[in-house]
Amino acid sequence: NAGVMQNPRHLVRRRGQEARLRCSPMKGHSHVYWYRQLPEEGLKFMVYLQKENIIDESGMPKERFSAEFPKEGPSILRIQQVVRGDSAAYFCASSGTGGLYEQYFGPGTRLTVT
């Protein structure tokens, strides 16, 4: 399967716990974008990463959220001390190059905070 993979597909966390969402880009892709889709709302950009670099994090909430894309392994979006308002679908997309290249989306991780 050469597509973008995300895991877990569904994640349930209690308020105050940590959530870790993983994204493995398509083979050969080194650019990853994270997007969030709140219930009944459109998708919103969160962060853009290349291997070992955060290129644009202008869409990330200022607190509790962080992202990384290490040299080896998947990109990780980390949410500390989750609150009910963090419940959403989190999608990652990858591209071979940044900018004007097509992005390929993963299936998403649906986070539910109870």
Add this chain to the structure above:
Amino acid sequence: KNEVEQSPQNLTAQEGEFITINCSYSVGISALHWLQQHPGGGIVSLFMLSSGKKKHGRLIATINIQEKHSSLHITASHPRDSAVYICAVTHGGSQGNLIFGKGTKLSVKP
């Protein structure tokens, strides 16, 4: 006002009908994307275009840069086309991150 506006928000059609979904944007763009989100939630990229027209099977996407407007057409619609169709733009000054419309929910009845 959102930077990317779509119309209509909801659309119900009979199988076989010709469907048009519209997208207007208010920012300078490098490219415009049409995406399809199925009821299961997965997102598929249908088109990326910066000028003119593209066609893939029964789907046609057009863009008018001067008018800041794009349309997605579906010919001979089928119930399997039922999905949310999302217009997104790559802002001209961005690193490639997308700005999304709120989507058009299409339901095609047999």
